[in-house]
Amino acid sequence: MRFQFVLGEVFSGLRRNTTMVVAVVLVTFVSLTFVGAAALLQAQISKLKDDWYDLVEVSVFLCPEGSVAPTCAGGEATDAQVDAVRQIIDTELTDEVSKVYFESKEQAFEAFSERYPDGYQGTQLTADDMQASLRLKLSDAEQFAVVSDVLSGRDGVEIVEDQRAVFEPLFRTLNVATLLAAGLAGVMLLAAVLLITTTIRLSAVSRRKETEIMRLVGASNLFIQLPFLLEGALAAVLGSLLAGGGLWLAVRFMVSDWLERSVDWVAYVSEVDVLRVAPLLVIMAVALAALSSFFTLNRYTRI
Amino acid sequence: MIRFENVSKVYARGARPALDQVSVDVERGEFVFLVGASGSGKSTFLSLVLREQRPTRGHVYVAGRDVANLSAWRVPTLRRQLGVVFQDFRLLQNKTVHENVAFALQVIGKPRHAIRDTVPEVLDMVGLAGKGKRMPTELSGGEQQRAAIARAIVNRPQILLADEPTGNLDPTTSLGIMRLLDRINRTGTTVVMATHDDEIVNEMRRRVVELSDGVVVRDEARGGYGEREAILPDVGASPVLDSPGSGTRAPVQTVRGV
Structure with a gap:
């Protein structure tokens, strides 16, 4: 061959079809940028989770005096009840919980005073206003539901709280943004497939005479179709490279240069993440072109 | 070389078959004229040989292969042993004569040096020596057909199919083309030519297979074109032409100025 x-x-095909090829490049560029943005958002979320979930714990708040929870009918949690709960954690939750410590009311008050040395919003609190709790460090933060199931409803346990819940609104927002980007990407990808299909068809029609001669003199199917395949693939790959480049610039200038300086206590996605996503975009572009070619070529360049 | 065994081809269900139980055997090196009115099945015959179509019933053997049962990926191998020439030449207008002929070799993956050697040879043989750099539009019809023939035989096919190759050409030019086809035939290439040109058929005195409504009605070793209906019906002498002035006079028309 x-x-x-x-x-x-x-190349002669690309030249003859310049406007369509440019359209294909732009549409794949835009659609794959959305795909890449969705991927980077997810990368950002997992980065934040890695960072923050290590800092948070599960709090098992023990019954204070005067609680109305049904498990607190016996008044303030007794030492026996606390021991029973610890026993359960040690036996039933050995896999899920990696560390347990008890925070007494006094310790809670100390921590509170440290954070609010002048009292909280003008109130004067004492150690008795605090609530004792068991602090659990989970070996896997995702296991909260299991822990909560086992411990909730035990005598002396008022409520089991996951501090991760604090981050939920943020993650939910990011997830919604991901979905939005992915949805737009889906629509644009559909447009890209249709455009590539049309481009290949136009190219095939404009070269009908050539392909006719090629068929008659016994050129192989692959030889006849390869130029069209490559045309579509080349345009799509070019679009994906532009998308990769665009994302890289966005991360470089908007995240690394600006966000990281203004809000510096958060771990952000970096150019490395873009480099990790870019090959996937190229692969997607090739897949797109292959898919479109598959639908078109057998109809227009049949032997 | 080409054998049709009880071949039928029906395009649309229920329609009259384009070919009906056709059995023809063309030997290696033969020159065969395929004649018959439009719609008699000549083109279907050729496209079955090329495997552009498959027969509805029967078997078609070309160069020892059962063409009807040939898998799609082996069709190119078959077509490399066939050359085809058409009435409308089908040259690529944006390529020179040389490029047109070279194209046929390029697309089947022939190495460049082989192309460089073969193409001028073939152009020489068809009588286009020195015209390789011309564009098809700069050639006469006969020369264009020669270029098309060069493209068809450049890969040295065993069989040359010609679908009315002289249909667009004047009688003198046609004669030249026929001499060329005859010369190609004498080098051992089997030639099958569909044609309407009775003068050529009568003059060449080669084998003639006549199709009519998809049936072989005649297969003669050294035949002529066959009977043709007179162009005008024979109604006897016209009285008007024989004795002008003796019939009724046409009314005199006068034109006045306005």
């Missing part, structure tokens, strides 16, 4: 000849056909 003469590679040079095929390449020549590809």
Whole structure:
């Protein structure tokens, strides 16, 4: 097979069809940028989770005096009840919980005073206003539901709280943004497939005479179709490279140069993450082109 | 070389078959004229040989292969042993004569040096020596057909199919084309030519297969074109032409200025 000849056909096809090829490049560019943005958002979320989930614990708040929870009918949690709960954690939750410590009311008050040395909003609190709790460090933060199921409803336990819940609104927002980007990407990808299909069809029609002669003199199917395949693939890959480049610039200038300086206590996605996503975009572009070609070519360049 | 065994081809269900139980055997090196009115099945015959279509019933053997049962990916191999020439030449207008002929070799992956050697040879043989750099539009009809023939035989096919190759050409030019086809035939290439040109058929005195409504009605070793209906019906002498002035006079028309 003469590679040079095929390449020549590809470039003459691209030249003849410039406007359509540009359209394909732009549409794949935009659609894959959305795909990449969705991927980077997810990368950002997992980065934040890695960072923050290590800092948070599950708090098992023990019954204070005067609680109305049904498990607190016996008044303030007794030492026996606390021991029973610890026993359960040690036996039933050995896999999920990696560390347990008890925070007494006094310790809670100390921590509170440290954070609010002048009292909280003008009130004067004492250690008795605090609530004792068991602090659990989970080996896997995702296991909260299991822990909560086991411990809730035990005598002396008022409520089991996951400090992760604090981050939920933020993560939910990011997830919604991901969905939005992915949805837009889906629509744009559909447009890209249709456009590539049309481009290949136009190219095939404009070269009908050539393909007719090629068929008659016994050129193989692959040889006839390869230029069209490569044309579509080349345009799509070019679009994906632009998308990768665009994302890289966005992360470089908007995240690394600006966000990281203004809000510096958060771990952000970096150019490395873009480099990790970019190959996937190229693969997607090739898949897109292959899919479109598959639908078109057998109809227009049949032997 | 080409054998049709009880071949029928029906395009649309229920329609009259384009070919009906056709059995023809073309030997290696033969020159065969395929004649018959439009719609008699000549083109279907050729497209079955090329495997552009498959027969509805029967078997078609070309160069020892059962064409009807040939898998799609082996069709190119078959077509490399066939050359085809058409009435409308089908040259690529944006390529020179040389490029047109070279194209047929390029697309089947022939190495460049082989192309460089073969193409001028073939152009020489068809009588286009020195015209390789011309564009098709700069050639006469006969020269264009020669270029098309060059493209068809450049890969040295065993069989040359010609679908009314002289249909667009004047009688003198046609004669040249026929001499060329005859010369190609003498080098051992089997030639099958569909044609309407009775003069050529009568003059060449080669084998003639006549199709009519999809049936072989005649297969003669050294035949002529066959009977043709007179162009005008024979109604006897016209009285008007025989004795002008003796019939009723046409009314005299006068034109006045306005």
